[in-house]
Amino acid sequence: MSRSFRWAALLGAAMVAASPATAIHRGAPSTAAVAKRDYHARLTRQRDGSWLLDYRFSRAAPVWFFVRSAPTRQGQSWRLASWRVETPGVRLERHGRYDSLVGAGPIDRVRIRITPFAQSLRADYSPFLLFSEGGAAVYDGHYEIYPLQSAEAAAALPDDLNGVPLDAGGRIEIAAPGGRVLYRGVAHRGRFRRDLGGESGYAYVGRTPVIETPALAGIFDPGLPPWIRAELDTFTPRLFALYRARLGPSIAARPMALVSWGGAKRPGTSLGGSVLEAMVVLQIEGAQTVAATPAVLQRVRWFLGHESAHFWMGQTVRYARRADAWIDEGSADVMAVRALERLVPGYDARDAFQREVDDCIRENGPGMALSGASARGNTRANYACGAVLLLAAEGAVRKREAGADAFTWLRGLIDANRADGKVTQADWLAAFDAATGDPALGARVRSYLDSGVADPAAFVAELFAATGVAFSRDSGRIVLR
Ligand SMILES: [Zn+2]
Incomplete structure (x- = not known):
């Protein structure tokens, strides 16, 4: 799968006037040079594997909606299934197509406890990837939010927000006390911060070292069946070489890979993939993936072929x-x-x-x-x-x-x-x-x-x-x- 969402913060009075029905209110004008910060999100990994999410708001609004609110494969909200709001007076609710934080009045802060949700969503990135050595990767785009005046305004938002003015700036901090946070190939000690609103990505928190292969640099789950690891090492470079020879260079010279192994408890074969800016994410699990039968080998190779192709048709x-x-x-x-x-x-x-x-x-x-x-x-x-x-x-x-x-x-x-x-x-x-x-x-x-x-x-x-x-x-x- 490939999903190329780019939620640009669209500013401008003309656009606001053109879409009054959405009732997204507009803040003070900001300059392009100074990022406007209306909220700060801090996501901290806990010893037990859960995460604490703390939002602090510097702009008054009773409702903040999550711009990325794709449902699970079963059509449910993954946040409602895995988040628990600990701050009295604030509720997490789904209105129309969007998960929203709803307060009795303006919200100034909220604390949420998160059990990592590592299943795939219908048309967006898995919120978490879990690695068998205890590591985790978290997709930061899921914490981008925008203010509204009411829950009714959230319910009225369209499926495609292109053309809807979204005007708020936020910053996220991903913290791993005593550990390291890997983001876009760079290791940060203890924590990593960035502004939300641009291209999002996965931050990896854990002990597994980055391994270099001819096609990719990546975090390969140490629990992966050895034959899958071998395919990643040897078949993926052949795919990249073929695509490069036939299509010219891709925009990502040597992408980062995050490959997680979900174990062999569930029956069958589950292969999930997504391609992000200079990064490929692969989630592999299932009893049938343990041994390289001809049918599973072919499926895995096809899967690598499809996901690798997205560096050309999807990224370039x-x-x-x-x-x-x-x-x-x-x-x-x-x-x-x-x-x-x-x-x-x-x-x-x-x-x-x-x-x-x-x-x-x-x-x-x-x-x-x-x-x-x-x-x-x-x-x-x-x-x-x-x-x-x-x-x-x-x-x-x-x-x-x-x-x-x-x-x-x-x-x-x-x-x-x-x-x-x-x-x-x-x-x-x-x-x-x-x-x-x-x-x-x-x-x-x-x-x-x-x-x-x-x-x-x-x-x-x-x-x-x-x-x-x-x-x-x-x-x-x-x-x-
Ligand atoms: Zn695809």
């Missing part, structure tokens, strides 16, 4: 709005499959792509705009349909250039957008039109993205037929050849 360039997540996720899926096809003898790319086609047609049904998948909570559609659209682009470029593949097309897309680092839907469609030479087909794709189509299978068949992706129809199902 990235989608501009959540609605365009299909661009990054579809690309990472196709890159992983094409990479494994090159690097792993006997790997069946057709089988992997068939799953994408089947899932896309099932998940993004009649009349569903693909650009609405994130808001619908249908993340699988972003991966599968993003891959289907990229397969069509690959087919088109292959018709013009023998031996070309998805990397050929992606390289053009990346190079055209390196300067601003953004790939919008319009950028993607422009590169697609350049490959097909058929603007009418591009217009069909645009309506699939914007408003959906009546018959998704017929649309995919039309797309593949026009771009030369080989398939047959088997009682309606599209079967790749």
Whole structure:
């Protein structure tokens, strides 16, 4: 998974006037040079593994909402499940889509006890990563808050806060008394402080040393099954070398990795990953990951291929709005499959792509705009349909250039957008039109993205037929050849 949230603090009277319904109040004007501090958050690791969170506010407001309030996989608030407010008169509540601290009047301070919540969220970073030697990594962006005048105002906030003026500055301190805090590759003794509001990251607190491998520098959980550790050491550099050779340099020369091992207690295989600024986070657990069976080995390699791909499609360039997540996720899926096809003898790319086609047609049904998948909570559609659209682009470029593949097309897309680092839907469609030479087909794709189509299978068949992706129809199902 990749999520590229950037919550900029948007200042300006014009924007406030344009969105009166949100009732976010505006503070005194601040200068760009001096960061305005409306609150200070201190997160302190306790001996028993819990954390104490202390907020001190220098701005009066009865409600502060958490800008990142993505639900758990089960649709619940992770804060309500794992936080306990110890300050009388302040409550933690969920209003609409946002967790909020609610006071009887203006809140000046609040203390909260936190049991680390290390499961994944539906569309955001895991709040904590827990390491088997007792270490923990905490994602600092989850402590960024903004003031409101009422709980009703929190309930009225939209899902996508782009365009909503968020004007407050805060600072976070992550403290590990007697220990060290590792942030972006730098070790800090005892504590680490930074301003919130920019790009967020994980701070690691624990004893495990940083280990250097050819592709990554990282904290590798000492409990990881040795074969997974070996794949990280040997397979990841091969992926990076292939991507670099085909797509040019990535923005992160040698990223930091945090790899946690959740143990073998639960059945099955659980692989969770996210890519942040110059950092990849991998959470691995499950009884079936202990031994390297061929099926699990393939899953782990595919997973490394997908997550590594995000340093190009996700970091070097990235989608501009959540609605365009299909661009990054579809690309990472196709890159992983094409990479494994090159690097792993006997790997069946057709089988992997068939799953994408089947899932896309099932998940993004009649009349569903693909650009609405994130808001619908249908993340699988972003991966599968993003891959289907990229397969069509690959087919088109292959018709013009023998031996070309998805990397050929992606390289053009990346190079055209390196300067601003953004790939919008319009950028993607422009590169697609350049490959097909058929603007009418591009217009069909645009309506699939914007408003959906009546018959998704017929649309995919039309797309593949026009771009030369080989398939047959088997009682309606599209079967790749
Ligand atoms: Zn991803």
